[in-house]
Amino acid sequence: MLTRKDVERMLDASMAAANPTVQEAVDFTAKAADYDFAGILASAYFIRHVADIAHSRGRKLVSVVDYPMGGADNEIRLIAARQAIADGADSLDVSMNISAFMAGDYRRVKEEIKPFLDLADGKTLIKIIYFAALLTTDQQLKAAELCIDCGVEYLKTNTGHGSVSKPEEVKLIKDHFGQAIKVMVSGGVRTGEDARKMILAGCDRIATSAPFRILDTFVEE
Numbered sequence: 001m002l003t004r005k006d007v008e009r010m011l012d013a014s015m016a017a018a019n020p021t022v023q024e025a026v027d028f029t030a031k032a033a034d035y036d037f038a039g040i041l042a043s044a045y046f047i048r049h050v051a052d053i054a055h056s057r058g059r060k061l062v063s064v065v066d067y068p069m070g071g072a073d074n075e076i077r078l079i080a081a082r083q084a085i086a087d088g089a090d091s092l093d094v095s096m097n098i099s100a101f102m103a104g105d106y107r108r109v110k111e112e113i114k115p116f117l118d119l120a121d122g123k124t125l126i127k128i129i130y131f132a133a134l135l136t137t138d139q140q141l142k143a144a145e146l147c148i149d150c151g152v153e154y155l156k157t158n159t160g161h162g163s164v165s166k167p168e169e170v171k172l173i174k175d176h177f178g179q180a181i182k183v184m185v186s187g188g189v190r191t192g193e194d195a196r197k198m199i200l201a202g203c204d205r206i207a208t209s210a211p212f213r214i215l216d217t218f219v220e221e
């Protein structure tokens with residue numbers, strides 16, 4: 001049986017508000033820090049404002065790079081990543097260059113991913129967003145293969161901006177690659193039942209803007 005604590009430790013909690021103020025970000029981080037979430041997400045603008053709040057409570061702060069579509073020049077992306085880490089991010093969700101991937105330029109995709117792993121130097125968790133909702137089954141497997149070749153620890157299914165992840169996307173990766181890579185779900189997971197389906201499909205982590213509502217449906221240990 002999945003307990004509330006099991007699920008709590010799998011969630012990356014983010015704000016539901018599309019355009020929050022600094023104070024809203026501070027308030028959300030303070031509330032989320034009362035929970036044992038895997039991470040608390042803040043966009044680049046807010047990291048410096050909330051890092052001390054999260055870290056003083058022993059929580060990990062997550063941010064994003066080149067959200068949502070991953071089309072910026074990679075040097076610009078790396079500058080943004082360095083700044084996010086300097087400001088206090090413990091984990092970065094980095095958009096794969098989906099345009100290069102769709103064009104079949106797999107070499108460029110890998111060449112753009114590797115510098116992020118070098119930058120992280122084993123201290124910052126890098127999760128690569130591979131846009132599962134846009135890809136065929138074969139393309140999803142190819143994206144996972146490229147990330148595994150690079151040494152990526154986590155795949156993130158989607159950005160959550162208008163895309164809805166499916167349990168089948170998780171199961172596909174897990175059935176083919178097992179523990180070679182972890183899968184984080186993002187997009188459309190807003191209820192306890194949504195989370196349960198993803199966990200049963202094999203996901204390792206869930207990004208959601210409804211973390212408190214999800215937890216309310218699970219029992220205490």
